Amino acid sequence: MRKEHWRALRRDQALYWLMLPGILFYIVFKYVPMYGVLISFQNYSIGKGIWGSEWVGFKHFIDFFTRTPDAWQLIRNTLLLNVYELLFAFPAPILLALLLNELRVVLFRRFIQTVSYLPHFLSTVVIVGMVVNFLSPSSGIVNHVLVMLGIEPIMFMAEPGWFRTIYVASEIWQTLGWGTILYLAAIAGVDPTLYEAARMDGANRFQQIRHITFVGMLPVVIILLVLNLGKMMEIGYQKIILLYNPTLYDTADVINTFVYRRGLINADFSFAAAVGLFQAVIGFVLVVAANKLARKTAHGSLW
Amino acid sequence: MKIKTSMASRVFDAFNVTLMLILAAVMLYPIVYVASASISNVGLVVNGTVKLWPRDLTFIAYERVFADPFIWLSYGNTIRYTVIQTAATLLVTSMMAYPLAKRRLLGRRTILLFAAATMLFNGGLIPTFLVVKQLGLIDTIWAVIVPTLINTWYLFIMRTFFEQLPEELEEAARIDGCGVMGTLLRIVMPLSKPVLMTIGLFTAVTQWNSFFDALIYLNQKELYPLQIHLRNIVIAGTAAAQSQGSAGDDEIMLLETVKYSTIMVAALPILCVYPFIQKYFVQGTMIGGIKG
Numbered sequence: 001m002r003k004e005h006w007r008a009l010r011r012d013q014a015l016y017w018l019m020l021p022g023i024l025f026y027i028v029f030k031y032v033p034m035y036g037v038l039i040s041f042q043n044y045s046i047g048k049g050i051w052g053s054e055w056v057g058f059k060h061f062i063d064f065f066t067r068t069p070d071a072w073q074l075i076r077n078t079l080l081l082n083v084y085e086l087l088f089a090f091p092a093p094i095l096l097a098l099l100l101n102e103l104r105v106v107l108f109r110r111f112i113q114t115v116s117y118l119p120h121f122l123s124t125v126v127i128v129g130m131v132v133n134f135l136s137p138s139s140g141i142v143n144h145v146l147v148m149l150g151i152e153p154i155m156f157m158a159e160p161g162w163f164r165t166i167y168v169a170s171e172i173w174q175t176l177g178w179g180t181i182l183y184l185a186a187i188a189g190v191d192p193t194l195y196e197a198a199r200m201d202g203a204n205r206f207q208q209i210r211h212i213t214f215v216g217m218l219p220v221v222i223i224l225l226v227l228n229l230g231k232m233m234e235i236g237y238q239k240i241i242l243l244y245n246p247t248l249y250d251t252a253d254v255i256n257t258f259v260y261r262r263g264l265i266n267a268d269f270s271f272a273a274a275v276g277l278f279q280a281v282i283g284f285v286l287v288v289a290a291n292k293l294a295r296k297t298a299h300g301s302l303w
Numbered sequence: 304m305k306i307k308t309s310m311a312s313r314v315f316d317a318f319n320v321t322l323m324l325i326l327a328a329v330m331l332y333p334i335v336y337v338a339s340a341s342i343s344n345v346g347l348v349v350n351g352t353v354k355l356w357p358r359d360l361t362f363i364a365y366e367r368v369f370a371d372p373f374i375w376l377s378y379g380n381t382i383r384y385t386v387i388q389t390a391a392t393l394l395v396t397s398m399m400a401y402p403l404a405k406r407r408l409l410g411r412r413t414i415l416l417f418a419a420a421t422m423l424f425n426g427g428l429i430p431t432f433l434v435v436k437q438l439g440l441i442d443t444i445w446a447v448i449v450p451t452l453i454n455t456w457y458l459f460i461m462r463t464f465f466e467q468l469p470e471e472l473e474e475a476a477r478i479d480g481c482g483v484m485g486t487l488l489r490i491v492m493p494l495s496k497p498v499l500m501t502i503g504l505f506t507a508v509t510q511w512n513s514f515f516d517a518l519i520y521l522n523q524k525e526l527y528p529l530q531i532h533l534r535n536i537v538i539a540g541t542a543a544a545q546s547q548g549s550a551g552d553d554e555i556m557l558l559e560t561v562k563y564s565t566i567m568v569a570a571l572p573i574l575c576v577y578p579f580i581q582k583y584f585v586q587g588t589m590i591g592g593i594k595g
Contacts, residue, residue, distance in 0.1 A: 008409045014483035015402035019414070022399030022453055026418060029450050032434050033426025039433070096326070102319055114578060115327045118334070121577045123512030125530045126570050129537035129562065130333050139559055141336060144351025177330070181588050205312045238515045242538055256428070263429040264519055276427040284423065
């Protein structure tokens with residue numbers, strides 16, 4: 001190391017000390033767990049630790065694909081929930097932002113925004129609590145309304161066929177309003193003279209929405225879309241853990257929930273860590289690919 | 304121009320306003336229903352008579368909630384966790400962000416990369432759990448605070464903010480004999496109130512609403528935060544009345560409205576403050592979004 005480096009280090013000594021707690025945090029809670037991923041290739045036992053546990057190579061990965069009957073179902077459920085989210089939960093805030101932008105009375109617009117932001121602040125437990133109780137076959141309001149309309153009560157929380165709808169619908173309810181923020185910010189950046197020019201050229205309102213407002217927020221749409229594609233292997237599993245029950249596993253059980261059960265409830269650490277690592281590797285490839293795509297299509301990249 | 308608003312345009316406006324009103328109703332209805340059900344006669348809630356407004360007013364469901372010692376205990380725990388986490392997060396994050404905002408700092412890029420890499424790679428659920436377990440943090444309040452102490456996004460947002468502060472003020476403080484820590488606490492942090500407010504609120508609401516870390520790290524009932532207690536009552540359905548073992552039919556039925564009153568008690572603080580803190584969140588989301 002050169003002399004001026006030493007001098008710089010000594011001069012800023014106090015600054016380095018200041019960073020110490022933060023750096024320790026990153027080492028202990030971020031980097032040590034990365035190292036801990038090694039247990040995926042072991043028969044890890046807490047008593048023996050990483051150094052003492054027996055190495056088994058790719059055994060757990062092979063077991064997952066050959067001996068776990070649910071493996072493909074877990075992957076399928078994870079991907080399908082993501083696809084449904086992409087199809088329904090992703091476009092919803094785009095549409096809402098366009099409609100909000102067309103409201104002429106500012107006060108009314110603010111009111112709608114404030115109301116639609118509200119669910120974002122509720123906890124997952126509260127949301128799932130409402131869903132489960134509203135859908136109760138005996139006392140839930142939804143089934144009371146169905147009966148009133150002459151429809152047989154539905155056992156929503158016992159029929160796998162309903163799970164994806166319930167998951168995605170509650171997701172839309174919670175994220176719709178909040179999701180408009182970035183789009184509205186993009187719309188606010190659109191040059192107002194564009195609208196004037198378009199009106200001069202005889203463009204009607206729908207043409208203005210399509211060719212100016214929508215085009216104005218398109219870069220944000222593309223970036224968020226690509227970002228979402230990169231997260232196809234992730235899902236809000238904390239919500240699923242609250243929402244599902246064993247009768248719904250056919251559609252509700254995803255890789256993360258499986259890792260949680262096998263690892264933390266059955267204490268099968270190595271196997272669960274291996275499944276988690278498999279998911280993380282696919283996820284990483286997707287994120288990198290998504291970033292490449294973003295670099296090509298939009299102006300900015302994701303990092 | 305205004306005069307020339309076409310018929311189609313006006314039809315669209317009417318349609319749009321109607322749609323937005325329906326949207327507002329859809330957003331508000333579940334919350335209004337929970338509020339109404341929590342103060343209605345339980346029989347009328349269970350048989351579906353209560354649809355929007357409360358019927359046969361009664362506050363017995365709230366009496367039951369407040370008579371439950373664990374609701375107070377878990378409320379206290381949540382407040383404790385939220386206050387400690389918010390204070391600790393703001394302090395440790397700014398202690399790390401402040402040096403990183405100094406362009407002259409040797410190794411700045413390396414440390415930034417060291418932090419940023421954790422957004423791409425992480426050990427995952429099981430290895431992180433094992434670290435927390437082996438540090439002996441299970442069943443201590445630190446298990447729900449320390450593993451989420453620094454959020455890398457917040458670190459970067461704060462660093463960007465600190466970079467914009469005028470260097471001269473710090474120089475003046477240094478000449479007056481202020482140490483680095485003193486400069487941070489007395490000059491830099493007071494000048495950074497907007498960003499501290501935003502990050503503090505994000506941290507506080509996240510901790511207030513979180514349940515998963517408590518679910519996996521805390522096994523003692525005395526340490527449960529509000530959200531875990533709420534889950535046990537509202538989703539798992541094991542309310543205090545049942546565990547007391549004295550439950551008659553009426554008591555068991557009452558659980559239905561107790562679920563709603565518990566949701567209200569848990570969500571009320573957030574529902575009350577959110578209109579006022581909304582703008583900080585919108586700002587924060589936009590800062591994060593531009594980076595994202």
